[in-house]
Amino acid sequence: MMVCSCSRPLQRTDALGAVVTGGDAGQAVAERAGQSAPASESVTSGGQASAVAMAPAAAILARAEKTLPYPDRADFDRLDAVLKLLSERAREAMPLTTSNRAEFLTDLQQVLEEEKSFRTDDLSLYYLIDKKHNVGVDYVPKDLVHLEKNELFDINKNNLSLRPEAYKALCHMAQASLKDGVRLLVSSTYRSYEYQTWLFQHWVDVDGLEEAERESARAGTSQHQLGVAVDFGSVSDDFADTVMGQWVYAHSEDFGWSLSFPQGYEDVTGFRWESWHFRYIGRPACDFQRKWFSDVQQFMIEFLDTWKNS
Numbered sequence: 001m002m003v004c005s006c007s008r009p010l011q012r013t014d015a016l017g018a019v020v021t022g023g024d025a026g027q028a029v030a031e032r033a034g035q036s037a038p039a040s041e042s043v044t045s046g047g048q049a050s051a052v053a054m055a056p057a058a059a060i061l062a063r064a065e066k067t068l069p070y071p072d073r074a075d076f077d078r079l080d081a082v083l084k085l086l087s088e089r090a091r092e093a094m095p096l097t098t099s100n101r102a103e104f105l106t107d108l109q110q111v112l113e114e115e116k117s118f119r120t121d122d123l124s125l126y127y128l129i130d131k132k133h134n135v136g137v138d139y140v141p142k143d144l145v146h147l148e149k150n151e152l153f154d155i156n157k158n159n160l161s162l163r164p165e166a167y168k169a170l171c172h173m174a175q176a177s178l179k180d181g182v183r184l185l186v187s188s189t190y191r192s193y194e195y196q197t198w199l200f201q202h203w204v205d206v207d208g209l210e211e212a213e214r215e216s217a218r219a220g221t222s223q224h225q226l227g228v229a230v231d232f233g234s235v236s237d238d239f240a241d242t243v244m245g246q247w248v249y250a251h252s253e254d255f256g257w258s259l260s261f262p263q264g265y266e267d268v269t270g271f272r273w274e275s276w277h278f279r280y281i282g283r284p285a286c287d288f289q290r291k292w293f294s295d296v297q298q299f300m301i302e303f304l305d306t307w308k309n310s
């Protein structure tokens with residue numbers, strides 16, 4: 001007889017009358033029958049499961065997640081550490097539960113893999129820029145593409161330009177909108193540090209400092225300086241209700257464009273609702289933002305920044 005080292009050996013008699021023991025029982029029977037049996041299965045004498053305490057559902061789900069090759073234990077620990085660094089409002093916006101954290105980490109991995117395909121001689125398309133994170137007076141995106149008058153979309157001035165990735169995505173989006181009978185109007189794109197300095201002061205002169213801070217960025221803190229932001233249409237609240245605005249809302253994320261300053265998040269983004277302002281971050285990041293961050297770009301970009309620095 002084989003000797004089993006477990007504390008409660010199970011015994012059964014196999015089909016040929018030999019007594020087999022413990023976790024090897026099923027294997028022994030199967031081998032005599034010319035089959036292979038799952039090594040982890042035990043068989044009791046009555047064919048019933050032994051009476052052991054049931055593992056709670058949450059524990060078993062958490063254990064199931066950790067059996068995957070990715071993410072590994074360190075990723076779960078890193079996620080816990082990063083979440084603690086986020087604002088309470090950001091955490092509340094994330095629909096994380098015990099059972100979906102591995103799915104979140106897998107999606108995160110895809111977004112970070114996508115980032116590896118970005119050009120490495122310029123800032124990441126996920127670069128965090130806001131009232132607390134800036135770029136210098138000398139930062140100019142590489143290879144800015146000048147926007148000419150064209151058949152796909154309208155431009156409202158002749159000095160517009162975008163980073164190549166954003167330009168390409170804009171053209172694809174405009175092509176799709178045209179098919180739906182909507183011709184996009186591009187009103188503002190890349191802005192230099194010097195121009196943003198002038199523009200911010202202009203709005204201070206018009207509206208006063210307090211109002212200017214709500215809808216105009218100080219130089220060095222504007223997504224426009226990154227060359228990846230576009231202001232569409234009228235650049236006013238009524239844009240949201242126009243046919244163009246409705247189309248852009250419905251389809252922009254399919255082309256990698258994300259609304260930067262949504263309604264009701266001024267305390268998060270630092271800016272009041274800007275229905276016309278979109279930033280190019282790529283399709284995978286848009287999907288990630290919608291699925292895990294209540295579709296709020298600021299939460300997602302802050303998360304990515306915190307993750308990378310953790």
Ligand SMILES: [Zn+2]
Pocket residue numbers: 188224229230231276277278
């Ligand atoms: Zn803008």
